[in-house]
Amino acid sequence: xxxxxxxxxxxxxxxxxxxxxxxxxxxxxxxxxxxxxxxxxxxxxxxxxxxxxxxxxxxxxxxxxxxxxxxxxxxxxxxxxxxxxxxxxxxxxxxxxxxxxxxxxxxxxxxxxxxxxxxxxxxxxxxxxxxxxxxxxxxxxxxxxxxxxxxxxxxxxxxxxxxxxxxxxxxxxxxxxxxxxxxxxxxxxxxx
Numbered sequence: 001x002x003x004x005x006x007x008x009x010x011x012x013x014x015x016x017x018x019x020x021x022x023x024x025x026x027x028x029x030x031x032x033x034x035x036x037x038x039x040x041x042x043x044x045x046x047x048x049x050x051x052x053x054x055x056x057x058x059x060x061x062x063x064x065x066x067x068x069x070x071x072x073x074x075x076x077x078x079x080x081x082x083x084x085x086x087x088x089x090x091x092x093x094x095x096x097x098x099x100x101x102x103x104x105x106x107x108x109x110x111x112x113x114x115x116x117x118x119x120x121x122x123x124x125x126x127x128x129x130x131x132x133x134x135x136x137x138x139x140x141x142x143x144x145x146x147x148x149x150x151x152x153x154x155x156x157x158x159x160x161x162x163x164x165x166x167x168x169x170x171x172x173x174x175x176x177x178x179x180x181x182x183x184x185x186x187x188x189x190x191x192x
Contacts, residue, residue: 001118002029002045006038006061007053007080012103016051016080019107026114035064042068042075049114052097054081054088055157058171062092063154069096076117080110089128091153099123147189155182156190 003020005013005028017028029047032038034056042050050068054061061079068075078099079092089100098117101110105125113123148156151172158168165183169176 001025001048001114002027003114004028004030004032004038004041004047004050006032006035006050006056006064008033008056009053012053016110020111020114023111026111035059035061035067038064039067039071042072046072046075048076048118050075050077051080051110051114052077054079054083054092055161057158057161057163060154060157062088062095062150065092065095065097076120078113078117078123089124091150093122093124099125100128101125102127148186152182152186152189155179156186159183159186 003026005016007013007016010033013031013033017031020026020028029045030041032041036059038050038052039059052061052065059067061081065077065079068077075096076098077096078101079088079097080101080103081088082103083089092100099113099122101113101123102125104127105113109125113125116123154172155168158171163171165176165179168174169179172179
């Protein structure tokens with residue numbers, strides 16, 4: 001199985017690549033450090049599975065997943081991230097990701113996820129599955145992030161990465177004033 005690694009941290013990509021080198025049926029065909037680069041690489045040589053970080057500069061994992069699935073509706077993408085809490089798992093799975101893992105998962109779990117997703121099935125990491133199940137129980141307060149629109153969530157991720165309003169505006173093809181409005185609404189909704 002050919003795998004594309006997408007993560008903005010070289011250390012993470014190197015670590016995952018080295019861990020997966022021990023498995024004969026898995027080959028890392030390429031690496032990308034952001035969503036734009038991932039889309040470009042997939043157009044050149046389509047992998048069997050993509051391991052996609054969620055929080056990256058530029059086009060993040062959620063938007064890259066959406067765009068890739070618009071181009072290739074059979075693309076198999078596994079989100080690999082630090083985010084266990086909502087709304088990240090639900091939004092990525094609804095966007096079409098075939099799997100969702102946290103970066104704290106065991107090597108055996110990531111290998112199992114790649115093999116499972118490559119067969120056309122879905123895979124949710126055990127810690128994420130437990131959190132999703134707990135969120136359904138009565139009395140659990142919803143995450144304030146669930147109240148954010150898709151665009152607000154995108155802007156929030158970019159702001160937390162330290163990107164400037166002008167930079168965000170260029171990446172998202174919005175005016176700086178619109179980005180400022182989203183940022184203001186974020187602060188209101190999150191009580192910041």
